[in-house]
Amino acid sequence: MSITPLAAVPPAHRATAPDFRGRLGRDARSGHYAVPHRYRLHLSTACPDGLRLAVGHALLGLDDSCPVTFLPALPDGHDGGHAELRSLYEASAHHYRGPALAPVLSDDWSGRIVSTHARDILRDLDRFPRTCKNPLFPPGLESVIESVERMCAEGIEEAAQRAGRAGAGPAERAAALDVLLDTLGRLERRLVGEEYLVDGRLTAADVELWVSLVQLDLVHRCHLDASAVQRIAEHRALWAYARRLAGHPAFGRPLDLDGIARRHQGRCRGLEAAGAAVQILDWAAHTSGSPDASRR
Missing domain, CATH: 3.40.30.10 (Glutaredoxin)
Incomplete structure (x- = not known):
């Protein structure tokens, strides 16, 4: 260590x-x-x-x-x-x-x-002995999953932050939004006709992308203008995928909507923009069960 x-x-x-x-x-x-x-x-x-x-x-x-x-x-x-x-x-x-x-x-x-x-x-x-036979990092797919992790970290999380950053100039915000939309478009094309991102099975790539979409809608959207949010929402296959996974108990049950909102309010120093008005997904309506309040 x-x-x-x-x-x-x-x-x-x-x-x-x-x-x-x-x-x-x-x-x-x-x-x-x-x-x-x-x-x-x-x-x-x-x-x-x-x-x-x-x-x-x-x-x-x-x-x-x-x-x-x-x-x-x-x-x-x-x-x-x-x-x-x-x-x-x-x-x-x-x-x-x-x-x-x-x-x-x-x-x-x-x-x-x-x-x-x-x-x-x-x-x-993923190395623990378990009854579940499906690994999150299947052998031979590690590099593909790592590429999805980079796309989510750089093309969604970082790009969305730059696109909504207070004090950034219009050209900087526009360039970051272009990166974000390009990344969403590439991921959407990977999902055409597919249930999951990699090899037709649920892997860590889906965990990574789903959490990035949660953050994009519940946190980063609040600092984008309405036009940018509309363009993000137009990736219908991607948001249908996010909605479907939210109905899976392993995804939906840990989703702490109130906690995410309180964390954002407690940490964020940016300005709220017009995109904050309406969420892209009604996450509460699509999650399977609600988190145990005693865990918060």
Whole structure:
């Protein structure tokens, strides 16, 4: 496991947590390996990384072998972190004084953090013994799934943020919107006649895209003008796909609409635009069940 020691972090950057990048191996020689009842996930489903992990965890059926501790939508620690995670961070990084951020994969045997890197954690969850036979990262498809992850991160999440950024010039916003629309168009074409993005089966690529579409509609849309939102909504196959997956229990049940709204309101400093008026999808009407209120 590697972390950034606190002493090596410049003062201006100490508001972020150390980068815990431990990985789970396949046997005891790895130190950390995917044995049931040893690890625990700590996450908030109001956070996109937390939602990805909650969906993946549910698809893999890991409730018994790797339990989840659900955290509030808004961190409750005085330093901007989660108070419940404070002891894990202090046990894992000597004299740690920064915020205790989620998501976290912890080792119950040692009381320490294995990883705070969501994409690594999702891949490691895929290594757990389970009754579900369908992996999120099927052999031979890893590079395809990674390409979808990059498209979502750069072409949807980052482009949507730039397209709605307060203070950005019209040319910058227009260029970012073009990137966003091009990415949505390419993903929509992949879905023509297909139920899922990759190889006709449900994989981590679908988890990635679905969460990105949730964020696009519930968060980034609020900072775009009405014309931009209309052009985004015209990708009908893509939003039909998002609607269909929302009806799947593993996707719909962890979706914390109220928590996402509160997290956005608590963190966002941008200006609301005309696109905030109407959601593209009525997510509440299409989700399968509602999240357990005790988890929030």
